[in-house]
Each structure stands twice: as structure tokens, then as C-alpha cells.
Amino acid sequence: xxxxxxxxxxxxxxxxxxxxxxxxxxxxxxxxxxxxxxxxxxxxxxxxxxxxxxxxxxxxxxxxxxxxxxxxxxxxxxxxxxxxxxxxxxxxxxxxxxxxxxxxxxxxxxxxxxxxxxxxxxxxxxxxxxxxxxxxxxxxxxxxxxxxxxxxxxxxxxxxxxxxxxxxxxxxxxxxxxxxxxxxxxxxxxxxxxxxxxxxxxxxxxxxxxxxxxxxxxxxxxxxxxxxxxxxxxxxxxxxxxxxxxxxxxxxxxxxxxxxxxxxxxxxxxxxxxxxxxxxxxxxxxxxxxxxxxxxxxxxxxxxxxxxxxxxxxxxxxxxxxxxxxxxxxxxxxxxxxxxxxxxxxxxxxxxxxxxxxxxxxxxxxxxxxxxxxxxxxxxxxxxxxxxxxxxxxxxxxxxxxxxxxxxxxxxxxxxxxxxxxxxxxxxxxxxxxxxxxxxxxxxxxxxxxxxxxxxxxxxxxxxxxxxxxxxxxxxxxxxxxxxxxxxxxxxxxxxxxxxxxx
Numbered sequence: 224x225x226x227x228x229x230x231x232x233x234x235x236x237x238x239x240x241x242x243x244x245x246x247x248x249x250x251x252x253x254x255x256x257x258x259x260x261x262x263x264x265x266x267x268x269x270x271x272x273x274x275x276x277x278x279x280x281x282x283x284x285x286x287x288x289x290x291x292x293x294x295x296x297x298x299x300x301x302x303x304x305x306x307x308x309x310x311x312x313x314x315x316x317x318x319x320x321x322x323x324x325x326x327x328x329x330x331x332x333x334x335x336x337x338x339x340x341x342x343x344x345x346x347x348x349x350x351x352x353x354x355x356x357x358x359x360x361x362x363x364x365x366x367x368x369x370x371x372x373x374x375x376x377x378x379x380x381x382x383x384x385x386x387x388x389x390x391x392x393x394x395x396x397x398x399x400x401x402x403x404x405x406x407x408x409x410x411x412x413x414x415x416x417x418x419x420x421x422x423x424x425x426x427x428x429x430x431x432x433x434x435x436x437x438x439x440x441x442x443x444x445x446x447x448x449x450x451x452x453x454x455x456x457x458x459x460x461x462x463x464x465x466x467x468x469x470x471x472x473x474x475x476x477x478x479x480x481x482x483x484x485x486x487x488x489x490x491x492x493x494x495x496x497x498x499x500x501x502x503x504x505x506x507x508x509x510x511x512x513x514x515x516x517x518x519x520x521x522x523x524x525x526x527x528x529x530x531x532x533x534x535x536x537x538x539x540x541x542x543x544x545x546x547x548x549x550x551x552x553x554x555x556x557x558x559x560x561x562x563x564x565x566x567x568x569x570x571x572x573x574x575x576x577x578x579x580x581x582x583x584x585x586x587x588x589x590x591x592x593x594x595x596x597x598x599x600x601x602x603x604x605x606x607x608x609x610x611x612x613x614x615x616x617x618x619x620x621x622x623x624x625x626x627x628x629x630x631x632x633x634x635x636x637x638x639x640x641x642x643x644x645x646x647x648x649x650x651x652x653x654x655x656x657x658x659x660x661x662x663x664x665x666x667x668x669x670x671x672x673x674x675x676x677x678x679x680x681x682x683x684x685x686x687x688x689x690x691x692x693x694x695x696x697x698x699x700x701x702x703x704x705x706x707x708x709x710x711x712x713x714x715x716x717x718x719x720x721x722x723x724x725x726x
Contacts (some may be wrong), residue, residue, distance in 0.1 A: 246426035367706060370677075374404065377404075387638055393608070407442050407480070408441050416438070418440060418487070495536065495585055499576055510664070512560070530554070537581075575605050578604075586621050597692055598628045621651060635669065677700060683700065
């Protein structure tokens with residue numbers, strides 16, 4: 224399939240600005256947002272807590288003066304549990320107690336709403352003043368979560384897209400085909416992956432794409448999304464061009480380049496957290512203040528000398544006391560922890576939020592070219608329908624900057640939010656993560672439309688995901704870290720049952 228051709232055979236660089244309607248599609252520029260404002264005189268609008276039930280909420284009883292211990296985790300869904308392991312014990316001192324105004328106020332019964340938009344088989348998201356479960360003092364290691372890699376499971380992702388059937392309601396979000404992926408792998412003479420190697424792809428009409436490998440030495444192109452045409456020319460660094468015919472069917476293609484210089488591992492990490500701070504996110508924000516410290520401490524212990532910077536984009540919605548607040552990437556961890564500790568949940572009101580502006584702010588940050596770049600998107604709602612296109616374009620720009628987006632789906636995530644966030648993760652060679660109810664903490668969490676996954680502690684999961692991005696290899700949990708298993712999971716892949724999938 225591969226044929227090496229001379230450099231003269233490569234189509235010339237197209238003169239002037241690249242035609243966005245031609246081959247080798249590149250995202251257009253993002254809008255220049257104005258200065259950020261925070262109206263501290265405006266009190267955040269309370270947002271009802273989402274409850275995944277259509278039934279009416281029982282009356283709210285007065286909370287007892289002495290808070291009992293949290294209830295045990297709910298039992299796993301019938302037919303899903305394959306193995307149950309004892310949850311690891313939690314050690315370490317808890318951080319200072321969160322201020323009481325970090326918690327969102329509960330709405331009166333007259334404000335109860337039902338949020339449409341979920342597929343059959345899952346109840347709509349109803350927001351009611353349902354009494355909250357007693358909560359333990361926030362500390363790391365309590366929240367539980369799972370993860371899924373749609374690039375490793377292309378058949379399941381295609382089945383998910385068919386079941387979700389959201390193409391008409393979200394026309395600005397392309398239908399991503401993870402079964403047709405052109406993967407470029409760059410290694411050194413010893414077979415080790417080369418991080419951050421520049422890869423150039425030329426299309427037949429002269430258009431060009433320039434991306435760089437992640438820490439595992441690979442970069443992925445999507446023939447339909449990137450509009451590659453029937454054949455392309457590829458080179459890594461200053462290597463000779465290679466002509467490659469694009470396969471029309473699924474199964475994926477891989478082209479490997481070998482560089483003479485020795486591979487050098489990642490020495491820097493830029494970690495940006497983009498966090499929805501509307502009212503329904505109160506639990507997640509309180510616990511993130513403890514989880515972040517645990518994650519950073521673990522990464523520094525596993526990678527001594529790693530140059531880490533942390534930044535934030537906090538966002539709410541148009542009409543709230545602020546839309547976005549940005550904390551630039553910094554090495555000052557005390558400042559970063561203090562910035563997160565000063566945040567509380569408020570505002571919102573309707574279901575979608577200003578995710579589009581937050582992602583545009585994140586794309587404009589001072590990302591270092593020689594660093595692993597990771598963006599944690601902690602959210603429970605999608606962007607507004609009219610802003611889906613801008614949100615997706617910001618994700619494409621982040622992809623071209625080699626930023627890997629790791630969504631953290633919080634309580635209340637419904638179909639549209641999962642659809643958007645899984646696509647973001649896939650195009651940036653990342654994974655979709657989601658909170659689960661196993662901890663018994665906070666609001667009910669939506670069941671993801673995912674066939675198999677392992678449930679572990681959230682802090683350990685995010686540490687493994689980011690550690691994988693740094694080390695360039697997938698890191699699986701130890702057996703004693705697994706709380707339960709859903710489906711038939713095998714090192715990131717779901718084992719498809721005999722007879723294939725049924726939509």
C-alpha cells in the first residue's frame with residue numbers, strides 16, 4: 224500500500240490562505256473574546272439539583288442536628304456486575320472544610336423542571352428539591368469513576384452514534400468515524416516512541432496539515448473529518464515523503480517512520496482544568512479541591528523533576544455573575560489550589576452552559592510546545608445548541624495544538640453532553656471519563672451509554688490517565704483498585720459478544 228515517492232511528486236503548497244472547502248481541512252480562527260468581567264454584586268442564581276427520575280420528589284424533611292455517616296453505595300445494575308472488589312481505604316488528612324456558601328441553594332418545589340433530550344431507556348433529567356444524601360467531609364479518594372477509549376472501540380462507538388441519533392439536533396458536530404483512522408507512528412532506532420515529532424500531511428490539491436505526535440509517538444488523522452481524499456503524502460520531521468492510498472473501508476491504517484535521533488521522554492506538563500461552576504456542580508467542586516492536590520502529588524512522586532504548570536478556566540452561563548474566569552498556567556501550586564478553593568457553585572438555571580466560551584479561552588492559553596498538554600473538562604451539561612459549532616471548533620484548534628481533552632462527566636450528564644464530550648476526547652487521542660454512584664456521594668450520576676468499564680477511585684483514575692499521557696503507554700489499574708467491572712473489559716477494549724453488536 225505504501226510507495227515511497229520523491230519530494231518533487233508532492234503537490235505544491237497552495238498559495239494564499241488555505242481553502243476551508245478543499246482537502247486537508249483545518250479549523251478556522253476562533254473569535255477574540257472580550258475582557259472577563261465578574262459582577263461580585265450579583266448573587267448567583269440558585270440552580271436546582273438534577274435527579275434522574277420522573278417521579279415526584281418526596282417531601283423534604285428537616286435534616287437532623289447530627290449528620291449520620293453516608294449510606295453504602297447503591298448496588299450495581301443487574302446483569303452488569305462481573306466482579307466486585309473491596310474499595311481501597313482512604314488515608315490522609317482532609318483539607319479545610321469548605322465554606323457553607325459553596326453549596327448551591329435548593330429551589331422551591333414550584334421551580335421543578337424536566338429536562339428533555341435523553342434516548343429511550345434512560346429517564347429524563349428532572350430537577351427537584353430532592354433531599355440530598357448526607358455528605359462526608361470532602362477529601363481525596365472518595366469519588367468513583369470509570370473511563371472509555373472510543374479509539375480502541377470503533378465498532379462500539381459507531382453503534383453508539385446510531386443509537387444516540389443526535390445528528391439532526393446537532394448538525395454542527397461532525398459524525399466522527401473512529402473505524403477509519405490513519406495513524407502515524409514515529410520511533411527511534413531502538414523502537415522507542417518519539418514524543419512531539421512534527422508530522423506533515425499533504426493532500427492532492429496542495430492543502431497541508433501539520434500535527435505532532437503525543438508522548439506515545441503517534442498522531443491520528445481522520446480521513447472524513449480531515450478531508451484527506453483518496454491519497455496523501457506524509458513525512459515525519461525531515462524524512463522523505465511517502466505516498467499513501469487512503470483505505471475506503473474500516474480497520475484503520477498505520478504508517479511508521481524511524482528517526483535517527485534517540486527518543487527523549489516528556490519533561491514538562493501543562494494541565495488546564497476547565498470547570499463548570501454552575502449550581503448543580505457543588506459536590507464536584509468541593510471534592511476537586513481535595514482531588515487535585517492528591518493527583519499532583521502522585522504525578523510529582525512518579526515523575527521526579529517533571530516541570531508542571533496548572534491553570535483553570537471557570538465558567539457559568541451568559542447572564543450569571545461571570546461567564547468565564549481564567550487563571551493562567553502557573554508553577555505556583557499554592558496559588559492554583561487557592562484559586563480552586565475560592566470557587567463555589569452558583570448560577571446556571573437552564574440546562575446548557577457557556578462551554579463554548581470556556582473552550583475558546585482554554586485554546587488561547589500559553590501552551591508550551593515541548594510539554595504534554597492535558598485539559599480536564601469537568602462538566603455536567605452541553606453547550607447551548609447554537610454554540611455547539613464554536614465548541615467543536617475550539618476542540619479542533621486544541622487538537623492542532625496537541626492538547627488532549629479529558630472530559631470528566633459529572634452528575635446530570637445527559638445524551639447531548641456525552642455526545643459532545645466523547646467526540647472531543649476521540650479527536651484529541653484521549654479518553655472519556657465519568658463519575659459513578661458507587662461512592663454514594665452527591666447527586667445521582669447518569670449511566671453512560673458505554674458497554675464496558677472498570678470503576679475505580681476518581682483521583683486514581685485521573686492520575687492514570689494523565690500519567691499515560693506523560694509516559695506514552697496505557698496504564699491499567701491494579702486489581703485491588705477495581706471496585707467493580709461492567710461488561711467484559713480487556714485492557715481498554717470491550718470484548719464484543721459472539722454474534723456481534725445489537726443496536
